[in-house]
Amino acid sequence: MTPPKIDQSSEEERRAFVLNAWRCLHDCELCGKCRVLRGKDAETLYSDYIEGVRSYMEITLEIRNNNY
Numbered sequence: 001m002t003p004p005k006i007d008q009s010s011e012e013e014r015r016a017f018v019l020n021a022w023r024c025l026h027d028c029e030l031c032g033k034c035r036v037l038r039g040k041d042a043e044t045l046y047s048d049y050i051e052g053v054r055s056y057m058e059i060t061l062e063i064r065n066n067n068y
Contacts, residue, residue, distance in 0.1 A: 003049070003056035011050055018046045018056075036063060 001021060004013050022042035025031045037045060045063060048054040 006049070006052045006055065011052065014050045014052070014056075015043065018042050018050060 001017070003017050003021075006014070009017075019042065022033055022037065025033070028034055043050065046056065046059055049056045049059055
């Protein structure tokens with residue numbers, strides 16, 4: 001899944017992408033999404049992307065580098 005480009009999408013489209021990409025699969029041992037987000041809400045972590053301030057990739061890299 002490729003995130004919508006900020007300049008070509010609405011805030012609602014970006015929010016829907018984030019919520020879909022990080023939705024709970026109810027299979028924690030195989031999924032690992034909860035560990036990546038460290039118990040934080042995806043919509044909160046990606047709020048700058050949703051609002052059109054920063055790219056999805058920039059935020060994802062920060063999360064992966066444990067800067068959140």
